[in-house]
Amino acid sequence: MSEYEHTCMIRGDGGKTLRAILDQICNKWTLLVVATLDQGTVRFTDLHHQIPGISQRMLTLTLRNLERDGLVARTVHAEVPPRVEYALTAVGKSLIAPALALAGWAIEHVPHIEASREAYLRAGSRRG
Amino acid sequence: MSEYEHTCMIRGDGGKTLRAILDQICNKWTLLVVATLDQGTVRFTDLHHQIPGISQRMLTLTLRNLERDGLVARTVHAEVPPRVEYALTAVGKSLIAPALALAGWAIEHVPHIEASREAYLRAGSRRG
């Protein structure tokens, strides 16, 4: 049985809705930030340390977008030194499951994909 | 119960594996092409017509990448005029399910996200 009847969800409006979301969560850091926040409430600096390679700028931008979309809650504690904590909202948490589905697929098929790439390269170099 | 134990799949190697795949499938057209190919075997021109807005160049590039990764099979028929047909491989088909999971999440939460964005904008303009 084909899944064709359901892929209209992807093709739907020419893919605009889905791609607007995909563009958002695929922007290099979003999914990583969400996954890191799945452990609970985390401070800005802790996030910065736990996500290797992210710049302060990109962490801020990513968190702002997530906050704007209602996936992450930002709490500022009126203390000195300042303390700002981030946590997933219910909607943010609900993203974890489908993200894991995709991550699972990725990890499961990486060997196949890499093998296919090498075979493709070899076939290409044989052609010239 | 938290999903924290599982999010290591996302955070795993600093997210490199997952992001390599995500970068690949999030590149604006890949998922749309895969979803369109879920109907079966489709010719190049038919794909071009069925995916509004895609250029010949991007369709070709997207298909080449999918073929290289073993998600799509390309069949050239020795005829004139030429006929080239594309179809999902088993691995390509297996991507549909997790993609649908994500698409489902996206469609389900678009209203919430858009409402959150508007609220965020209003709060911002109130601040100045």
Place this chain on the structure above:
DNA sequence: CGGTATCCTGCAGGATACTG
């Protein structure tokens, strides 16, 4: 500590023209 502001670069992807 938790950010902004600014500058800079690579490259995804569009437009267009040509081809076996």
Place this chain on the structure above:
DNA sequence: CAGTATCCTGCAGGATACCG
């Protein structure tokens, strides 16, 4: 019909410096 080849542009995202 099914592509290449080439040029061009916007903008994601990195580096760095400054700020309340």
